[in-house]
Amino acid sequence: MVQKIVIDTDPGIDDAMAILFACLHPELELVGLTTVFGNVTGDVAARNALVLVDIADQDIDVARGSDVPLVQDAKPYAWEFHGREGFGDLPPREPQGTISNLTAAEFLCETVNRNPGEVVFCAVGPLTNLADALALDPSIAEAVKSVVVMGGSLDAGGNVTPAAEANIWQDPHAANRVFSAPWDVTLVGLDVTHQVICSPADFAGLARAAPTIGGFLDGAAQYYFEAERNRNGMDGCYLHDPTAVIAVIRPSWFRHRRAAVAVVETGKRVGATVWADSAVRHPVSVCVGVEADNVRRCFLETIRSGF
Numbered sequence: 001m002v003q004k005i006v007i008d009t010d011p012g013i014d015d016a017m018a019i020l021f022a023c024l025h026p027e028l029e030l031v032g033l034t035t036v037f038g039n040v041t042g043d044v045a046a047r048n049a050l051v052l053v054d055i056a057d058q059d060i061d062v063a064r065g066s067d068v069p070l071v072q073d074a075k076p077y078a079w080e081f082h083g084r085e086g087f088g089d090l091p092p093r094e095p096q097g098t099i100s101n102l103t104a105a106e107f108l109c110e111t112v113n114r115n116p117g118e119v120v121f122c123a124v125g126p127l128t129n130l131a132d133a134l135a136l137d138p139s140i141a142e143a144v145k146s147v148v149v150m151g152g153s154l155d156a157g158g159n160v161t162p163a164a165e166a167n168i169w170q171d172p173h174a175a176n177r178v179f180s181a182p183w184d185v186t187l188v189g190l191d192v193t194h195q196v197i198c199s200p201a202d203f204a205g206l207a208r209a210a211p212t213i214g215g216f217l218d219g220a221a222q223y224y225f226e227a228e229r230n231r232n233g234m235d236g237c238y239l240h241d242p243t244a245v246i247a248v249i250r251p252s253w254f255r256h257r258r259a260a261v262a263v264v265e266t267g268k269r270v271g272a273t274v275w276a277d278s279a280v281r282h283p284v285s286v287c288v289g290v291e292a293d294n295v296r297r298c299f300l301e302t303i304r305s306g307f
Contacts (some may be wrong), residue, residue: 001027002026002027002028002029003027003028003029003120003248003249004029004031004115004118004119004120005022005028005029005030005031005119005120005121005122005245005248006030006031006032006033006034006107006108006111006119006120006121006122007019007022007030007032007033007034007122007123007124007245008033008034008035008036008065008104008108008121008122008123008124008125008127008129008130009033009034009035009036009045009049009124009125009241010035010036010037010038010039010040010045010124010125010126011035011039011040011045011048011049011052011086011087012038012039012040012045012048012078012082012086012124012125012241013039013081013082013086013087013088013220013221013223013224013237014124014224014237014238014239014240014241014242015039015048015124015125015241016048016052016087016216016217016220017217017221017239017241017242017299017303018122018124018150018241018242018244018245019033019049019052019056020052020055020056020213020216020217020303020306021242021245021246021299021302021303022122022245023052023056023058023060024056024213024302024303024305024306025249025302027249028245028248028249030058030060031060031061031111031115031119032060032061032062032063032107032111033049033052033053033060033061033062033063034062034063034064034065034104034107034108034129035048035049035062035063035064035065035104035125036065036066036104036125036126036128036129037066037067037068037074037077037125037126037128037170038077038078038125038126038166038167038170039077039078039081039082039086039125040077040078040079040082040084040085040086041067041077042064042065042066042067044084044085044086044092045064045086045125046062046064046099047092047095048085048086048087049062050062050095050096050097050098050099051093051095053095053097054093054095054096054097055212055213055216056213057307061100061107062097062099062100063099063100063102063103063104063106063107063108064099064100064103064104065103065104065105065128065129065132066104066126066128066129066132068128069126069128069170069171069173069174070128070131070132070171070173070174070177071173071265072171072172072173072265072270075160075169075170078166080227080231081223081224081227081228081231082223082224083223087216087219087220087223088219088220088221088222088223088224089219089222089223090216090219090220103132104129104132104133105129105132105133105135105136106136108121108129108130108133108140109133109136109137109140112140112143112144113137113139113140113143116143117143117145118145119144119145120144120145120146120147120148120248121144121146121147121148122147122148122149122150122244122245122248123147123148123149123150123151123167123178124150124167124240124241124244124245125167125170126167126168126170126171126174126175127149127151127167127168127171127174127175127177127178128171128174130147130174130178131171131173131174131175131177131178132174134177134178134181138181140183141181141182141183142182142183144183144184145184146183146184146185146186147178147183147184147185147186148185148186148188148244148245148247148248149167149178149185149186149187149188149244150167150188150189150193150240150241150243150244151165151166151167151168151175151187151188151189151273152165152167152168152175152187152189152190152261152263152273152286153165153189153190153191153272153273154189154191154261154273154274154275154286154288155191155288156189156190156191156194157190158190158271158272159190160271161269161270161271163264163268163269163270163271163272164264164269164270164271164272164273165189165190165271165273168263168271168272168273169270169271170271172263172264172265172270172271173263173265175263175273176262176263176265179260179261179262179263179273179281179282179284180262180281180282181282182282184285185284185285186247186251186256186284186285186286186287187261187273187284187285187286187287188243188244188247188254188287189273189286189287190240191286191287191288192243192254192287192288192289192290192292193238193239193240193243193244194238195290195292196238196239196242196243196290196292196295196296197234197236197237197238197239197292197296198236198237198239198296198299198300199235199236200221200222200225200235200236202236202296202300203217203218203221204218205300205304206218206300206303206304207219209303209304210303210304210305210306210307211307212306212307213303213306213307214303214304214306217303221237224237225237239295239296239299242295242299243290243295246295246298246299247287250294250295250298253290253291253294253295254287254289254290254291255287255288255289255290256285256286256287256288257285257286257288258283258284258285258286259275259276259278259283259284259286260275260276260277260278260280260281260282260283260284261273261274261275261276261281261284261286262274262275262276262281
């Protein structure tokens with residue numbers, strides 16, 4: 001069975017890994033990309049999504065979404081890990097395609113209403129577009145098959161502050177709306193993504209096996225590796241966003257806890273994801289364990305199958 005998926009993204013090096021994985025995996029049909037600020041500016045995110053479609057040589061719609069959070073002032077972009085142009089030290093490319101006439105929120109609503117019960121939203125950036133889509137058409141909570149979010153951290157600590165993961169920190173108000181909506185949400189946070197790591201040698205192997213896609217990812221990842229060495233002293237990188245996409249097709253590789261989750265919206269712990277009362281808030285499925293070797297192997301084998 002092939003799963004239809006829309007990836008909401010702020011590309012971003014690990015976003016590129018996730019998107020190109022989705023383009024290549026035979027069990028996924030990537031029916032669209034919606035872009036959002038986060039790792040980079042809204043302009044760069046939209047351009048980079050179009051560039052990734054070119055690299056994959058596929059016909060995929062790209063809809064541009066929000067440039068700023070719902071309520072709070074914008075936080076700094078993640079240039080330290082992704083570079084100002086999003087793909088590390090690789091120079092910017094001019095894409096061949098053009099952005100959809102629909103906004104990201106309109107695209108999400110139209111796509112799911114055209115394919116009720118068939119589409120998974122996989123959000124790997126701030127959740128502003130999903131919150132906007134809910135506001136535009138609350139019925140999409142019933143029409144979407146499920147929502148998989150790369151974001152948050154319940155027990156693993158944060159990666160931009162001691163309490164907060166980057167995607168949730170960028171727009172905590174949007175995340176709160178997404179986590180409280182009556183749809184099926186799976187949260188793939190740092191509790192599991194910090195267990196899935198690839199090395200520089202892994203990416204060098206991708207470049208040899210698949211010079212176009214693997215070579216691009218290897219080139220972009222060098223910046224990512226250097227950022228992780230400087231920040232964490234590790235010789236590798238976390239597969240944050242690819243892990244969320246893999247969770248769409250391999251849920252059995254993850255151990256879940258069903259519980260309500262809320263987001264701290266202000267103060268020193270802004271962006272923190274915390275356990276909440278399931279009696280008053282819709283529960284979500286939080287990934288608390290992962291078969292990390294299987295996830296890593298799936299990612300590498302899929303990219304190696306490219307060109």
